[in-house]
Amino acid sequence: MKPVTEPILCAAASAFDFGGPMVCDSHHYGEGHINDTFVVWRADHTKRFILQRINTDTFTDPAGLMENICGVTRHLRAKIQAEGGDPGRECLNVIPTLSGASYYIDTEGNAWRAYDFVENTVCLQQVGCEADFRTVAETLGKFQNQLADYPASTLHETIARFHDTPNRYANFEKALAADALGRAKTIAPEIAFIHARKKDCHVLLDQLAAGEIPLRVTHNDTKINNVLLDEATGKGICVIDLDTVMPGLSAYDFGDSIRTGANDCAEDEPDQSRVHFDLHLYEVFAKGYLSTAGSTMHTAEKRSLAWGAKLMTLECGIRFLTDYLEGDHYFHIARPNHNLDRARTQFTLVRQMEDVFDQMLEIVCPDNH
Incomplete structure (x- = not known):
């Protein structure tokens, strides 16, 4: 896939229901090698989100992919809530587009999705103990x-x-x-x-x-x-x-x-x-x-x-x-x-x-x- 340009990234960020204007940062986030992952902030910097361009060379059916993820995360949220947990923190939460879809297609045909950022967490790259x-x-x-x-x-x-x-x-x-x-x-x-x-x-x-x-x-x-x-x-x-x-x-x-x-x-x-x-x-x-x-x-x-x-x-x-x-x-x-x-x-x-x-x-x- 072609590199992500700033205009494409900002257009993608504007497509999702983040609850207000967003600030884009074109630097990649995380250690992943398949999808392109970015962090975007609300303009007032009160909340940040994960914004990803899905690698459709690897995942050729983004509609089916997002149907899977939405179905599974809905199920997990219900289970977590029933167990007295915090579904906003213990499960990935898909942010819909402004039109209510689970993903967005940009002008170059790329598929994008967004999640809440799970704050105050770390992921290990190797077993430490x-x-x-x-x-x-x-x-x-x-x-x-x-x-x-x-x-x-x-x-x-x-x-x-x-x-x-x-x-x-x-x-x-x-x-x-x-x-x-x-x-x-x-x-x-x-x-x-x-x-x-x-x-x-x-x-x-x-x-x-x-x-x-x-x-x-x-x-x-x-x-x-x-x-x-x-x-x-x-x-x-x-x-x-x-x-x-x-x-x-x-x-x-x-x-x-x-x-x-x-x-x-x-x-x-x-x-x-x-x-x-x-x-x-x-x-x-x-x-x-x-x-x-x-x-x-x-x-x-x-x-x-x-x-x-x-x-x-x-x-x-x-x-x-x-x-x-x-x-x-x-x-x-x-x-x-x-x-x-x-x-x-x-x-x-x-x-x-x-x-x-x-x-x-x-x-x-x-x-x-």
Whole structure:
């Protein structure tokens, strides 16, 4: 997408019902890499808001996307209010346009949306301590619990087959067969690693198809920086970045959090001897997550969480290696073999999970291991 100009930004800000004239700041806000995010203020500086240009290259159906978000946040606000919470702070609140729509289309065809700014909060970019990781887990588990009775099948799929691991495997096989850059000959161990786990790729979707685990409303991008914490107390306040909220499995959300949080290395660590899956952090997160989500989950679904940790990590590694074979066109790279390093790190984590998989199952389902 083209860079956002000041006139386009100000026109977008003028389209929403912010309760008065606005002051625009063309500087991007936050750490996100998909949408363009800005902060805008009322002219009297009494209140600020988040204004976002939706990346329609990634999210091709902004109407369906915003229908999802509006439906889910309405449901969450009702639950929070019934529980005596503060829906203005504990849930994203969509600001309508002056015409009452949930999003605005500018003169260049870009889609925009706005939210209340949740004040006095922070989002973590990495796990600083066990307490923070448990807080994130509890907040994500509560999010799942509050949406347990939301009809998942009514949601739009904002990114088709996003966590369809068998489909990711099939895309890898296509890239391998094409071998567009002749790179396959240099990655035989990584190719063999994926091939040896072909059956594993089907485990979760086979369980869903057999009716063993339920379809749920899931976030599908549960990095720790998508949970806002209270600046003063450290308490989990609000789950943000709802673009990928769609039908899915609890194992997806649990697993992606473990993939990104239960290790002490960078995602692109080139030295595999420094990659370490932390079973203790896995246990910390699992106990926090189940303390708030567990009441809605039966035995098979709890067991699936361990599979989610393994398969979300494997799936991500497959995606990195597929992009490497295709010429690094999807994930931004900063050096040669960047995607290969990323893939190897994920595969090392998978190997280490496999070494302690029985313990992982015992942690999430101690009574029915």
